[in-house]
Amino acid sequence: MKSRLDEFFKECCSGADTSPMSWSSRPRRLLTLLSLALVLSLPLGLVAGIPLAGASSVPAGEPGSGPQAPSTSTSTASSPASAAPSAFKFTDLTSKDQWAKTAIQRVAQDRLWMRDFGDTRFRPGLAETRGLFARTLVRAYGDANQKLDPKVTFDDMDESDEFYSFANIAVSNGWMRPIEGKFKPEEAVTIESVYRGLVMTLPLQEELEGLDDIHDASGYRFDHPPSFPTTQLGMRLYFRYNHGSASGTEAQDLEPNEPMPRAEVAWALYKRMNVTDSQLTALRIYRNIELPRLDPPMRKVVEFGLKYVGYPYIWGGEWYKANGAQPTGGFDCSGLMWWLTKSPVSGYDNTKIRGYNGWSLPQRTSATMAAQGSKVKYANIAPGDLLFFDGTGDGVIDHMNLNIGKGWSLDSSSGVGGITILRNGEGWYRDNFEHGRRFMNG
Numbered sequence: 001m002k003s004r005l006d007e008f009f010k011e012c013c014s015g016a017d018t019s020p021m022s023w024s025s026r027p028r029r030l031l032t033l034l035s036l037a038l039v040l041s042l043p044l045g046l047v048a049g050i051p052l053a054g055a056s057s058v059p060a061g062e063p064g065s066g067p068q069a070p071s072t073s074t075s076t077a078s079s080p081a082s083a084a085p086s087a088f089k090f091t092d093l094t095s096k097d098q099w100a101k102t103a104i105q106r107v108a109q110d111r112l113w114m115r116d117f118g119d120t121r122f123r124p125g126l127a128e129t130r131g132l133f134a135r136t137l138v139r140a141y142g143d144a145n146q147k148l149d150p151k152v153t154f155d156d157m158d159e160s161d162e163f164y165s166f167a168n169i170a171v172s173n174g175w176m177r178p179i180e181g182k183f184k185p186e187e188a189v190t191i192e193s194v195y196r197g198l199v200m201t202l203p204l205q206e207e208l209e210g211l212d213d214i215h216d217a218s219g220y221r222f223d224h225p226p227s228f229p230t231t232q233l234g235m236r237l238y239f240r241y242n243h244g245s246a247s248g249t250e251a252q253d254l255e256p257n258e259p260m261p262r263a264e265v266a267w268a269l270y271k272r273m274n275v276t277d278s279q280l281t282a283l284r285i286y287r288n289i290e291l292p293r294l295d296p297p298m299r300k301v302v303e304f305g306l307k308y309v310g311y312p313y314i315w316g317g318e319w320y321k322a323n324g325a326q327p328t329g330g331f332d333c334s335g336l337m338w339w340l341t342k343s344p345v346s347g348y349d350n351t352k353i354r355g356y357n358g359w360s361l362p363q364r365t366s367a368t369m370a371a372q373g374s375k376v377k378y379a380n381i382a383p384g385d386l387l388f389f390d391g392t393g394d395g396v397i398d399h400m401n402l403n404i405g406k407g408w409s410l411d412s413s414s415g416v417g418g419i420t421i422l423r424n425g426e427g428w429y430r431d432n433f434e435h436g437r438r439f440m441n442g
Contacts, residue, residue, distance in 0.1 A: 065333050065366065065391065065399035066413025067428035069238050086110070090122040096249060097124040099241065100263040103270035113140045114266055124263035131163035131185030133197065133265065134170040140269065141201040142169055154183040161185070175200045188259035191310060192227040195234030198272040202280065204233055210287040214306075214421075216405075217293045224306040231256060231310040232420055236283060237275055239268040240417035242313055251327035253312035253417075255320075285423055291383070292405040297356065297440075298383050304354045305340050305402070305410040305419075312418040320353070333400050334366045336412040336419060337386060340402060341440070359440050366400040369437065376436035378425075384440040387424055389432040397434060 088105055097104075104122050108114040113136050117123050148165060149172040157164050163185045170176040171183070175197040179187070189197075199208075211229035215221045225231075234240070241264065243249040254260060294302065308320065314330030318338045321329040331339055343358035344351055351357055363369040370388040381387065383405035388397045401411035407425035412418060423429065 066389075066411065066415050067391070068415040069242075069417075089120055091120045092122060093124055096252070097263050099243070099249075100124060100267050103266045104263065106273065107136075107140075107266050107269045111140075113269065114262065122262065122266075124266075125261050127188035127259040128194075128262045128265045129185060130176065130183065130187050130189055130193070131167065133189045133194065134163060134166040134176055134183075134185070136265075136269065137175050137197050137201070138166045138169050140273075141175075146172075148172075154178060154181065156182040156184065170197070173200070189265065190258060190260055191234075191240070191254055191256045191264075192231055194260055194265055194268055195239055195310070196227065196230040198239060198268060199230040199233045199237070201272070202275065204280070204283060207233060207283050207286040210289055214289040214291070216291040216299070220294070220299065222291075222299065222306060223303050227256070228306055228309055233283060233286070234268070235310055235416055235418060235420045236422075237271060237279060238416060239271050240310075240312065241267045242414055242417035244315075244414065250312075250314055253314060253328050253330060255312070255329045256310040289408065289421075290406065291408060294383055294405065298404075300354075300356050301340055301384070301402075302404050302410070304356075305336075305404075306421070308336075308339070308419050309421065310418060311412075313412050313414045313416075318348070319350075331412045331419065332414075333412050334364060334369060336410070337361065337369070337400065337402060338364070340410065341384075361439060367397045369400060370397040370434070373437045373439060376438055378430070378433055378436070381436040382438065385436040385438050387429075387436050388434045389429065390434050391428070391432050393432075399432075401429075403436065 086109070088101065089109055090104060093101060093104070104114075104124065108116075108122055109119075114122070114132075116132055116135075146169060148168045152168050152171050154164075154167065157167060161167075163183075167176070167183045167185065171178055176193065177196075208229045211232055212224075213221060214224065243252045254264065291302070308331070311320070312328065312330035313332060314326050314328065314335075315332055316335065317326045317330040317332050318335035319326060319329060319331075320339070338348065338361065339350060340354075341358050342348060342361040345360070345362065361369070363372060366388060369386060376382075376385060381403050383403060385403045387401050387403050387409060389399040390396060391398050399413065401409040401413075401422075401424065403409050403424060404421075407423050409422055409424040409429070411420060411422050411424075413420075424433070
């Protein structure tokens, strides 16, 4: 069967290097062919209440904490260094979109991947659709020789649909999933679906299996959302842009299931484009995650925490959705501790959401929590202990997380942009560890 996809690859890749990263350095003839291909593929035009009065109206927490994100390199694990960017051509970016300008230039101007609305319009605030994202994945990481799979069909699309070829390839490769037999090309993508698509283009099968099989020493396998493995790896690869409180744009930070604007997708694709071999090597720690034997209350804490992997880092954030005190759902480092462990007091009560009562934890910031109780050395920390860090070396606690055992923590940090599970016994976390605090059962 001959499709738009076949014609696209025939024109773009015949007799030439098919590496997606090489497209920007091809001769003018190829650019003309890419423009023709673009013309041929134009696009189609938790249940609980909010916190009670105890939620403070002024953020109390950390505006930014934990290790910072590494700078983005233009030399990648699978592609050569990029050529210097040309003058920016898209004219529809506003001041609030400037954070994504470099990413948009790399993935939509220097390359065809997200050039969906012509040479001068990017439409950064428009929700990216599943059809457009499927096409982006195939343009960026598709194999020129891959044939369509006749076994992959959709109730809402046939071969005449402009996105059918791209949807077929994306689903065949496991990058995207159908939805109850349909592809739904006009439905918006989310962080969960975009991170899945991008992570699945990387050689991370063992890491995904390890995360899916997270267990304790007794063999108990922790329940988690199906999206947890790919969302976790996407977060650790810095696919999320942290808008941060200083810029006043934290409302742009997304919850994992919200529609994802094209600027956010461009950023994630840009970070995927620049994944390095050292980043992939660092993710090998996720090939086997065995926690110590945990008692039932602690198992509940871990499982509740895994549900929120991928939520954004929000200064003063202590709730899973927007309310009067925060612009969107998310957590800072100490707010996550409240969400996971704090017993209901002073109006703060999420027990209907998490299903367990928790423990006394009246303090709100990492520094005030660290000032209470006896200090526990790293060698003596136990599951459920709070861990405190001084990232600047000034003697002031500025970050914290929850120890879940055998060197693992549930953590919300500004560098990675939100909640992940990570190692606390190496790198920044071990180097900047100050002390722990035991507060469960006493």
